[in-house]
Amino acid sequence: MKAATAYAPGRVELLGNHTDYNQGLVLAAAIDRGLTAQGRLRTDQRVVLSSQTLGRHCELSLAEVAPSAAEPWANYPLGVVNELIMAGYRLEGFELDLSGNLPTGGGLSSSAAVEVATALLLAKLHNLEIPALALAKLCHRAENFFVGVPSGLLDQVTCVFGRADHAVFLDCQSEAIETVPLPSELALIIANSGAAHSLVAGDYRARREQCFAAAEALGLLSLRELSSADLEKSASLLDPLLRRRAVHITGENERVQAAVHALRCGNGDALGALMNASHESSRVNFENSTPELDLLTSSARALPGVLGARLTGGGFGGSAIVLVRADSAAEVAEQLAAIFHAQTGIDPAPFITRASDGAR
Ligand code: GLA
DSSP: OOEEEEEEEEEEEEEOTTOGGGTOEEEEEEEEEEEEEEEEEOSSSEEEEEETTTTEEEEEEGGGOOOOSSOGGGHHHHHHHHHHHHTTOOOOOEEEEEEESOOSSSSSOHHHHHHHHHHHHHHHHTTOOOOHHHHHHHHHHIIIIIIOOOOOSHHHHHHHHOOTTEEEEEETTTTEEEEEEOOTTEEEEEEEOSSOOOTTSHHHHHHHHHHHHHHHHTTOSOGGGOOHHHHHHTGGGSOHHHHHHHHHHHHHHHHHHHHHHHHHTTOHHHHHHHHHHHHHHIIIIIOOOOHHHHHHHHHHHTSTTEEEEEEOTTOSSSEEEEEEEGGGHHHHHHHHHHHHHHHHSOOOOOEEEOOOOOOO
């Protein structure tokens, strides 16, 4: 029977924190770690899923696709199967095995990588022509409605549209996507704060609801419609907590715009400064940092060659991203691990990554 392979990378958010579900602006990059889906068609209408990485297996009939409480990891590929069927594609039974080197729970979007690798594999096996943005959005719907994680579109778009040595700039309102070159003398380090990040947990959802409540209190469809200056003028309409949440979102949108401009001018120092400001806003306004993420980022900033550091992704744990001169990257990664381990007993397992091509 017909066999195929598909690969999807993880992603790192460079700037634009929690802006995606607020119709805002995001700057991210696909990374050089990811997941491979290998599979083949079957003649018996069975769906057979396995994950080498997790050592799990799940089997059911194509006609019975529904969320599984016993095998929650399988809900990501099953959600994609469900969305393809709902979109009117006719699927056969198939086998799919997932493997790769992308850590799960570190905020690098292994969930989007699973979804996109599954969608691409199934498209290949069934000869389906699905435009790239439609594929990203189908995977996003699978995550929102089948898995039940209320995330935005950042992860799937970056995973699909990533480009080597470029950042992906996404406008979640117009759904315009551009890639912007990253200066070649810079590198990225990703370090794990040790606290598992889980979007299914309530904090992410609570922030999302607070953002929507802030927009509603201001009579807006979304916080995207607001600049920081406008917000200052109407600040009295919001209680202090909602005001801080809104300040984070409007500030992040403006920092993304400034960062795209900085990158077009090849100004890595400006990008680093914007990343530092983003982390500070997360810490103070959005309250989605943790003591470990604060320690990781402040320790990184004190090291020679570092231009900026911030938490990346949802927050409340997960990873930090450090922008560093490429010739200092190895030294910074080593020192950062030592400093963080000495203070917390946790190995942040830093790794140097580069912006990479998207799913294929
Ligand atoms: C997680 C979500 C994304 C986005 C980020 C925060 O990674 O999956 O959609 O909301 O958090 O920017």
